[in-house]
Amino acid sequence: MITEQVKSGNLASNDIRRTAEFLQKVFGWRINVSGDNILLDESINGFNGGIYTVKDGQPYFVTIYIIVENIHDAAKMVERMGGVIVEPPFRHKDGSQICYFTEPSGITHSLIQPKDRLS
8 A cells, every 4th residue: 555645736627717716716725827827826725736728639637646655666556456557657847757547437646756755
């Protein structure tokens, strides 16, 4: 079993400004606009992430990022437990490693090994 914490999450929307306005009004989330993306303010929300525009043909989604000590071991565990690796571990621009997977019901989630945990 992997017992780690959730780091962040992303939402894909066809109307990011409308989604952001809804989250601000309903939950009081602090939102920062960064180009075509909307970022959640971690210092206020206690949680970071973003709202992104859905690409053509891509389904709407919410993805959580689960921090792990070893992304390769965690990906193997995902597969052993019936999950499917959608995108194998890759290095993100911030230096961390990320891996996308679906769990048995088809929901997509992400593993993240922060750069300070890479050997």
